């Protein structure tokens with residue numbers, strides 16, 4: 082591998098030969114997942130224009146789930162009286178929550194991660210903190226502080242992630258709006274909040290802020306929330322969430338204005354809504370469009386993702402991509418998996434590994450919680466028709482197994498979809514208590530190609546634990 086040279090550069094114009102690295106990595110989310118010790122002899126330029134550590138750590142999975150924990154606590158206090166436990170929900174100390182999440186936990190990890198990469202323990206890595214964009218094949222313009230520099234590499238790994246999509250009606254209105262990047266650091270809790278979007282980010286924040294006592298209005302373009310989920314899950318989620326939030330389905334915002342800190346949204350049905358905060362959660366855009374990819378010969382799909390093959394190779398030789406910038410799945414566990422594959426492949430180009438995108442699971446940490454893997458019922462029916470087979474479907478209410486009965490749960494259920502002839506699970510969908518955890522057993526069954534008829538009889542199911550809902554759901558499936 083190439084030795085890192087220290088060719089000097091000055092000012093904004095680079096007159097010297099670009100410094101050359103073995104690998105340039107753009108983005109420090111999953112891009113910072115550099116396997117050790119295989120990469121110790123490799124010279125690496127690691128580029129991050131924002132806070133070190135990426136979306137999941139700083140403004141995504143981790144802080145949102147820490148906010149959800151506080152929201153669940155607030156909700157539990159309010160609902161405890163039904164169990165004969167009396168207490169009152171007084172208020173939420175937003176500053177204390179923010180300190181716990183950011184000052185005490187997340188920020189120190191991000192700072193330590195950056196210090197480590199800049200420090201003596203990784204002498205092969207040089208960190209750059211300016212925006213990276215292509216100036217030619219395997220040539221990147223970036224920099225550190227005031228210094229701008231063009232650097233080159235044998236291999237470039239694009240791990241640049243995604244950003245919140247801002248609809249034109251918001252962008253063009255000029256009103257103050259929040260996204261996942263700044264809503265968790267808001268100065269004080271608003272009284273009312275308008276949330277645009279019906280996906281998992283919108284619904285997690287709706288749960289957080291409504292549990293904190295904020296009146297939440299959710300504006301959803303389609304006829305249901307979580308519309309990518311199985312239709313029964315999406316319908317039940319919409320029904321349950323609508324009890325807590327002011328949900329506007331089949332609705333768009335046609336105009337926005339702001340006066341004295343109040344945002345007024347005009348909706349497509351002609352009505353207006355006032356709130357003191359507007360949160361935009363209408364999907365995520367891959368960041369490839371901001372990197373002058375054409376100069377590097379890197380092509381994108383029409384939807385903005387960088388084109389990659391099953392090994393993570395882009396259309397440009399020596400340029401690789403992983404995670405939200407290229408993946409069809411904008412999920413951290415998938416970005417991590419793709420990072421492992423790409424980091425292996427860059428060093429082992431005669432022994433490439435493939436991405437495994439089989440049975441990609443996901444969860445929604447809202448109220449109620451959702452956990453899901455595999456085909457929806459509609460997808461499974463279409464698949465069965467195309468393959469000349471048939472499916473069996475069982476919806477098992479959580480309230481009908483012992484632990485769910487103790488919870489007095491009336492909303493949650495598991496929906497299992499299996500191939501009638503082979504006993505293989507095609508889809509598993511959970512809504513309610515522990516949904517994100519319950520689904521993991523089904524992920525295992527699918528990945529290890531298990532026949533659910535053997536799964537149900539071949540092990541003991543703890544009584545009275547919630548996995549009994551899976552046991553009962555399997556027992557309710559009908560096979561040929």
Ligand SMILES: Cc1cc2nc3c(=O)[nH]c(=O)nc-3n(C[C@H](O)[C@H](O)[C@H](O)COP(=O)(O)OP(=O)(O)OC[C@H]3O[C@@H](n4cnc5c(N)ncnc54)[C@H](O)[C@@H]3O)c2cc1C
Pocket residue numbers: 107108109110111112128129130131132133134135136137138140141142143145211212213214240241242243261282368371372403404405406410411412413414415416
């Ligand atoms: C609110 C929220 C909650 C989420 N919750 C979950 C969850 O519960 N579970 C889950 O699986 N997923 C969740 N996700 C999705 C998850 O965060 C992403 O899938 C994951 O972080 C993507 O990782 P990545 O490495 O591809 O990109 P990122 O982590 O986004 O890293 C990309 C980095 O590249 C930097 N960068 C971009 N362009 C450039 C450039 N040109 N020059 C220099 N630097 C650049 C960015 O600043 C960023 O730090 C959530 C996302 C959000 C927004």
